[in-house]
Amino acid sequence: MIEQIKDLLTGEFFTPTRSDQRFATKENQIRYNNLKARQKRRAKAEIDRALDANRNILRKILNNKEEVIKTHDFLLGAGFNFGITTHKMNKEGKLWSCVYEYALLHLGDGRLKITKI
Template identity: 75%
Template sequence: MEQIKDLLTGILFTPTRSDQRFATRENQIRYNNIKARQKRKAKAEIDRALDTNRNILKKLLNDRKEVIKSHDYLSGAGFNFGISTHKIEREGKLLSCVYEYALMNIKDEQFLITKT
């Protein structure tokens, strides 16, 4: 049988299955954990900002259907306007969304916050 190189250690081994890429199960787990850690680390800053934005909007809206807040108020609360999950169009206006919450600039830097 042909030997192949373990993706984690680089050591040559003889695979027992045709799709085997690691010499041991432990190497496979370690390799996948390293990859997952790298992915989480790369996304951490954006995920943290999204979580902060969502928590701010959730707290402001509470049990209400909608609320109006100023740009200064949201900025003071720590809201990051450069981070959102998606945009939707409603009534001809583009709304910036953070998960299930939407912000619509209504006038003079006033934002209508609703739950979508």
């Protein structure tokens, strides 16, 4: 006798045709995976929006230049969120804060060097 299992999406019991089957229908599997993906996107949305905004600000400020120096207040006024970065990078003994392909180095006196990695 083949054991029935419970569909992860609907909770209905069904007899699987494969040993790794977890859903009664392919549509249930697709819907379940889409719901999980939507939950993940919603959980990350606020941070992703802030990262995207930070990246756009740095891209516009740099505007095809090798590097620029701007003040902390200038970046704040542009809407830059200093609390959200993608990673840190140690370059020549100095710690740079990065937003994707852009890096910021605190120079002191409220100034920051911005460069594209």
